[in-house]
Amino acid sequence: MTLDIMMPFYGRIDHLKLAVESVLHQSEPDWRLVVVDDVYPDLAAGRWVQAIADPRVTYVRNTENLRPSRNYRKCVGLADTEFVTIMGCDDVMLPGYVARVRELIAAHPEATVIQPGVEVIDGEGTVYQPLADRVKRWYAPRGSGVRTLTGETMARSLIRGNWTYFPSLCWRTDVLRRSPFRLDLDVVQDLAMLIEIAEDGGTLLVDDRIVFRYRRHAASVSAVTGPDGSKFAQERVLFREAAAAFRERGWKRAARSADLHLSSRLNAATELPHARTAAGRRSLARHVFGRSADGHSPTQAG
Structure with missing residues (x-):
């Protein structure tokens, strides 16, 4: 082959x-x-x-x-x-x-x-x-x-x-x-x-x-798309779509993980000090601290 x-x-x-x-x-x-x-x-x-x-x-x-x-x-x-x-x-x-x-x-x-x-x-x-x-x-x-x-x-x-x-x-x-x-x-x-x-x-x-x-x-x-937040904007789209699709299938644990996307939030947090523009900082902060699709903040993971 x-x-x-x-x-x-x-x-x-x-x-x-x-x-x-x-x-x-x-x-x-x-x-x-x-x-x-x-x-x-x-x-x-x-x-x-x-x-x-x-x-x-x-x-x-x-x-x-x-x-x-x-x-x-x-x-x-x-x-x-x-x-x-x-x-x-x-x-x-x-x-x-x-x-x-x-x-x-x-x-x-x-x-x-x-x-x-x-x-x-x-x-x-x-x-x-x-x-x-x-x-x-x-x-x-x-x-x-x-x-x-x-x-x-x-x-x-x-x-x-x-x-x-x-x-x-x-x-x-x-x-x-x-x-x-x-x-x-x-x-x-x-x-x-x-x-x-x-x-x-x-x-x-x-x-x-x-x-x-x-x-x-x-x-x-x-590496290039991290500090400006564009990578994480794409990830939010994917997580939102995945959470909805998982719920339709009855995959509750997977849906919850997609909603919270904790590792992605932490990754964005590490990029915050490297943001070169105000727009980049706002985009990253939104990803780190914004509410998930089910309405929870990252501090409500439990």
């Missing part, structure tokens, strides 16, 4: 080279890589990819800047195989990523999406664990080895705190085609997709074996 690896590109060329080289160094050779350039101004990146003498590597340059969600949709449309990974152009696959994912798919054919083991690196490639990732680890499902999550358990686990790493996820391609990434949530579209998969009866497979390095740095989308 060939694994399609789609790599949307808009960013540092040195990071792109490391990302592409990490795919080339996979121990399992049955993969296909497509770099989808979202009209990055410097053409050197495209020339470098096109010079790679490996028929498994393809370079595509968009005719217009699509931005994240539309480019993700394009990537899904370019995929030819049953499973696809939409890898960040600044992340790194350890040599066993493809082999491990294929092994998990073979052992768990029911899986809709797979979260392999991940470690975090900074802008220079040093492994570290900042506060955001310590929190992610705390919210991640307990246990060891391979675990599966479905239904309300999956939805509540993710809505309490999104502990997954989007660029490392391996998805069923047909699921992403049936329900494309939302264009109105271009920062939290991955969480929206995972929640929809939970509602549709899909399965999230979680593995501990570390085969991927996620790069967290100051120029990432989440």
Whole structure:
């Protein structure tokens, strides 16, 4: 089973080279890589990819800047195989990523999406664990080895705190085609997709074996959209919609977690000191202290 690896590109060329080289160094050779350039101004990146003498590597340059969600949709449309990974152009696959994912798919054919083991690196490639990732680890499902999550358990686990790493996820391609990434949530579209998969009866497979390095740095989308509050505005939309949908299904605990979204409030609180504008401060304060959809303030969590 060939694994399609789609790599949307808009960013540092040195990071792109490391990302592409990490795919080339996979121990399992049955993969296909497509770099989808979202009209990055410097053409050197495209020339470098096109010079790679490996028929498994393809370079595509968009005719217009699509931005994240539309480019993700394009990537899904370019995929030819049953499973696809939409890898960040600044992340790194350890040599066993493809082999491990294929092994998990073979052992768990029911899986809709797979979260392999991940470690975090900074802008220079040093492994570290900042506060955001310590929190992610705390919210991640307990246990060891391979675990599966479905239904309300999956939805509540993710809505309490999104502990997954989007660029490392391996998805069923047909699921992403049936329900494309939302264009109105271009920062939290991955969480929206995972929640929809939970509602549709899909399965999230979680593995501990570390085969991927996620790069967290100051120029990432989440880092840029945090201090101005725009990321949290999108999260409020998602939490409000999720709470209503969960109630309709009778998922009371998941609905309550979506209403309160405590980890998201705390995350916004950490961004308050970094807000550069009055509008950003107001947006963040609204997210931290505002009432939930069911009328409760964050201090009424009990």
